Amino acid sequence: MWINNKFPFLLYCNCEVEYSGRACSILENGNYLILYKNDKSLVIHGGDKITPRNYQGKNSNLLVEGDYLISTNKSETIKIKVIHVLNYFRLANWSNNDTIMTKTEKELVNKIYENWYCYVGVKCEEVYKEYMTEHGPVDLLGINNNKYHIIEVKRRKCNLKDATQLRKYLECFENKLGYLAGPDISEKALKYLDKHGCKFISVDF
Amino acid sequence: MWINNKFPFLLYCNCEVEYSGRACSILENGNYLILYKNDKSLVIHGGDKITPRNYQGKNSNLLVEGDYLISTNKSETIKIKVIHVLNYFRLANWSNNDTIMTKTEKELVNKIYENWYCYVGVKCEEVYKEYMTEHGPVDLLGINNNKYHIIEVKRRKCNLKDATQLRKYLECFENKLGYLAGPDISEKALKYLDKHGCKFISVDF
């Protein structure tokens, strides 16, 4: 057989792919790159784009039936008809290290937290990070004289969706003022904030 | 040199990766799989997970400087220090075909559109798909006796975010009734709908 049960492996081949599960899809005949990883996740990459043509999450099962590779995971199935193998080898000692990120949302949250008055313009007796509400945790909450200052922080340009997310949190308080904080904001989002008496805070790295 | 300027190619190697751009990241030394595709996109895959450890969008530039691979795209830079090449070859005739999907949100929208009374329970003189409002297009809008029936459709289980999205659209109308439609709904989302006088419509493939 052209495949053994050793993994992780890489298979570059001419094939066709059928998927059925949450959705359904067909990938017509062509040359694609198939990876079966350490965590038993499966990805099928085409000649362009970053995202795979098809995939299966970790702990998927893979078995060979004649010329077919059959991948199953819960109620999702991928059927690969392998017509011609172009390249096949084990990816020995493939590393599972993760990328360590900086410039995260947490950094921006801390920046506002450490320089509260500078960004919010109101001195608060109490300031909380990740304050839990009925609708989930708010990034920042400051309390001044029984008035609640609620801040939703984004590390990228804020959009309309972010503004509505803020509003969701505002519903949890009575005497309140809402803020959306980030490096930039879209016009629609700014208008929405204005309309609902909320403010935008410009904060960057 | 261990690399020529032919692409698309595949490189399995021991390396370290540094990224700087919208964010910053470091990937410590290990064995990773690097793909440079037809569209000049770059992906660096680790031994687990579906998503790449690092990537560059289409039309990125790639050049070799000694032992370093330098990828640039607009203001984003990836620097790969290649310590040892484990495998390297061209991916000749790599196909750019896309997966053809079925069971999409559009199908569900059409299903409700075609069987309006069956799902909504109200006969409407006018029914529109993708009806444009100040806050963007609503999936479905039905008008009956000057009352507006607004439906937000999801192909998967509906959540709280979906319910708040619906509410955003409702702000654009006066005499209105809101609906969230999908195969299933989370408890919190259902409670939220209830609280705001909206309904859930169960629709499936």
Added chain:
DNA sequence: ATATGTATCTCGCTC
């Protein structure tokens, strides 16, 4: 080019 919304989102975290 910018803006907006979807995704078999994926992934991590919390309950």
Added chain:
DNA sequence: GAGCGAGGTACATAT
């Protein structure tokens, strides 16, 4: 396991 939010989201589409 379900639910919720972040993401250098990526990607398609409309403007």
